[in-house]
Amino acid sequence: MNDNVVPLHRGETPREPSLAPMLGLTASAMNAVNAVILDKMQSEIPLIPALAGHLISGGGKRMRPMLTLAGAELVGYHGTRHHKLAAAVEFIHTATLLHDDVVDGSETRRGRQTANIVFGNPATVLVGDFLFSRSFELMVEDGSLKVLKILSSASAIIAQGEVDQLTAQREIETSEDRYLHIIGAKTAALFAAASRIAAVVAERDEAEERALDDYGRNLGIAFQLVDDAIDYDSDAASMGKDQGDDFREGKMTLPVILAYARGNEEERRFWRDAIAGFRTEDSDLAHAVNLIRGHDALNATRERARHYAERAIAALSIFPDGKARAAMTEAALFAVSRGY
C-alpha cells in the first residue's frame, strides 16, 4: 500500500489509483484508432504486417494514443481527426521500440520475444523505418502543418534523446540532471506531443495547448522514473519488462545515480565496475538491488515521480472538472503507484 490514494468524494471507499477510468474514457475511440493502426500497417510485403503486428498486438498499453484521445475528451472535441493522429503517434512509438530493441539487443518485451529475435535485426530496423514513414503519411492525410510540426519536432528530440542515452551508457558519472534531460527527450517529448495535438485538432488556444503539453511531459517523466525503478524492483517481475536489463546494459537510471551518490567507497567501486560491464551475474544484480534498497533509492525515485505526477495534475487545473479531467488525474497517480 502506498499513499497515492485517489481523491475521494463523500461516501466513497479509498482505493488504489487505476488506469481504468482513462481506459473507459477512451475505449470507444481506441477501437477506431486500432482499426486505423491495423489498416495502415498493411503492405504488399507480408513481412511488414507480420513483424509490426508481433509488437503492436503484443499487449502494449497504448499509453500515448490514449493521451491524445483523453485530451480530446478533456477539451470537448467531437470530430474524428484525432483517431488518425493517435495512430500516427503509436506508429512513432512502435518504430522507436523496434529500433530500441535492436540497439539494446533486447530479447524479451512485455513477456514475449522481441521482433529482433523472431525476425532478425535487419527486418526490424526496416519495418521501424516503414512505420515511421507511415506515421508521417497519416499526419499528411490529416493535413495540419501544426500537428506535423509538433510531431516531427518530437521525433527529432526522441532520436537525440536515444543517442544521448547511448552516450551516457556505462558512464557512472552521469548526473541526475543529465538523466532527467535524457528521459525528457526519449520519453516525455512524445507524451507531451501526443497530448498537445488534442488541443490542436480541437482548435483551442495556446494556453490549453501548453497545459496539455505540460500534462503529457510531466506524466512521461513520472512514467519513465517508475519504469526505471521497476527494473530494480523484484516484486514487479510480472510487469513483463526484462528485470535487470538496465543493469546489464550499464544504463544510468535514477535508482543507480542515487545509490551511487549515497554509497560508501566500496559501494561506489562496485557501481563503477558494474556500470562499466564487469559485473553482470545474477548475484551482482541481487547485490545492486540490495544497495539500491539500502539507500532507499527506489522510494526516492518514486518520490521524484510523484513530484512530476503532481505537476501533470496541476497543469490540468485550467480545464473544467469532469470525467476526463478526473480520469487524467488518476492516470497520473497510477503512473506513480503502479508496480508497487
Add this chain to the structure above:
Amino acid sequence: MNDNVVPLHRGETPREPSLAPMLGLTASAMNAVNAVILDKMQSEIPLIPALAGHLISGGGKRMRPMLTLAGAELVGYHGTRHHKLAAAVEFIHTATLLHDDVVDGSETRRGRQTANIVFGNPATVLVGDFLFSRSFELMVEDGSLKVLKILSSASAIIAQGEVDQLTAQREIETSEDRYLHIIGAKTAALFAAASRIAAVVAERDEAEERALDDYGRNLGIAFQLVDDAIDYDSDAASMGKDQGDDFREGKMTLPVILAYARGNEEERRFWRDAIAGFRTEDSDLAHAVNLIRGHDALNATRERARHYAERAIAALSIFPDGKARAAMTEAALFAVSRGY
C-alpha cells in the same frame, strides 16, 4: 568505349557523357544546400554531427538533391525553397544509407569505413532516425503539404522496397519483374520524388510534375541497374563500392538473374549454392564474374539501363530546349556509361 555519346551540335567533337554539365548547372545552389545540410545535422549531442558528417562528407555525388536543383532550373524557378527541400531529400537518403549499412553489415562505402564500423550499429541506427526526423522538420518549415505528401509517400515506399529486397535475398528464383519492382521502390521512388518537388515549389502544372517524376524514376532505375552491373565489373573497382558485396550477401540483381536464366544446369547449381550463401570465396566471386560475362549479362544489364535512360530523356521532351534540359539529358546518358 561505348555508344553513349552525347548528341552533337555541328563542329563539336564526340565525347563520353559526363555529369559535369549537371554539376555546373547546380553548383551554386548546391552550396546553399550544403550549408543547410551542415546546419541541420547539428545537435547538442556531439555524436550526431560526428556520425552524420562521416557519411555526409564522405564524397557522395549528392545525386538526389541535384535532381531537385536541376529540375528547378528546368522549370525556371527563381526562389530558394528548393534548397531546404533538397537537403531534406539528402537526409532521407543518408538515413537510408546508414540503415542499409547496418542491415547489410557493410564495412566500406565510397572507399571508406562505414559509420556502423566506426561508430557501431546502435548509434548508426539512431542517427539515421534523427536525420529522417530532421528531414520532416525541414519539409514542415517549408510548409507545403504537397511536398510532404510526395516525400512521406516516397519514404514509405523506400522502406517497403528495402524489406522486399531483404525477403528476396538468397532467393535464387527472384524474377526480373520482381527485381525491377524492388529497385523501383528502394531507389527510383526517391529519384522521382526529388525531381517532382521541383515542379511543386515552382507551382507548375500536373503534366510538368509528372514529367519530372518520370524523368527521376527512370533515371533512378538506370542508375541502380548500372550500380548492380558495376558490382560484378572488376574494371570498376575504383568506384568505391565494395565489389562483390551483392554476391556475398546473396542479393538477386539483374546480372545474376540473367546469368542464372541463361546458364546450363551446372551453372545454375553454382548459382543456387552461391546465392544460398555456400560459395563466398574470392574464387567463387571470380567464377561468378566469368559466368556473368560469358552470358553477356553485364552488357544486357546496361542495355536495360539504356532503355530507362532513354525513357528519362523522353520525359523531358515537354520542356523547352536549353542548358538545364541538355544537362539532365547528358546525366541520363552518364548514368548508363559510368563505370565503363
